[in-house]
Amino acid sequence: MKRLSNLLAALVFASLVIFMSCGGGGDDPAPDPLDEISADLTVTGWATPTTVQTDGGTADGDWSGFTINFTGTKDGGTYTVSGVPTGFSDVWANGSWTFGNATGSVITKVQGGVSTDMTASISDNSLSLEFQVTESTARTSGITGEWTFVFN
Template sequence: MKRLSNLLAALVFASLVIFMSCGGGSDDPPPDPLVEVAANLTGTAYAEPSNVQTDGGAADGDWSGFGINFSGNQNGGSYTVSGVPDGFGDVWTNGTWEFGNASGSVITKTHTGSTTSTDMTATIASGSLTLTFDVDEPSARTNGIAGQWTFVFN
């Protein structure tokens, strides 16, 4: 009888060890969604916007030669622009960017030399990028510059 009692105790102990080793899953943290969004944003040089609007209508200036290139990672980075039409430096100039929310749908841009930043709504899908933001800086006094801007790159 003592032998059966010892065997039963050994089985209970072995069962506890087995159940304790069966964890509830991995201790790895979930992937950061900003890593993927940043890879898509910085992995493409965006040139020649297919559509540029201000306040819902056609934008002034010739934006056909405009391009933007983002560099960095999920913690932000910098961007460089080219082909900005004369007089539209309040809309785009080189600067820095960072994500403004946890999903990556908002990018905060800050022009080089500026102390103010602008939140942009960003949509990245299948190599397409849409950026929407407001220009309301005190220096944006030129007709056609102040207002909501939308740039669509395909």
């Protein structure tokens, strides 16, 4: 009888050990929001902005052929531009980018050694970028100021 009691106790103990080791393997870590935002940013080239403004008004230059293509990951990357109107290289030229915050609402672009923080709104089918050009190296007037580019 004592042997049966010991066997029963061993079975109960073994069952408890098995049940305690089973179950949740822990929660999966929450996905990093920058992974999704960077995927939306880099999934395709952004062509022909629907809106280009300087200081809230219509921008100088013909931006109808402008395109920008971001490559990289949540840790940043590079961007290439084409169709920039002559004399507007202070606004856009090829460069690098990184996220300026953990939510992806700020993108820091670096072109020609100058860093510029851009307020960004990014989804899978739209991109809005607002930034300040504080100093112009070109002779074209109207380059400095608050710039807004919207792509759909």
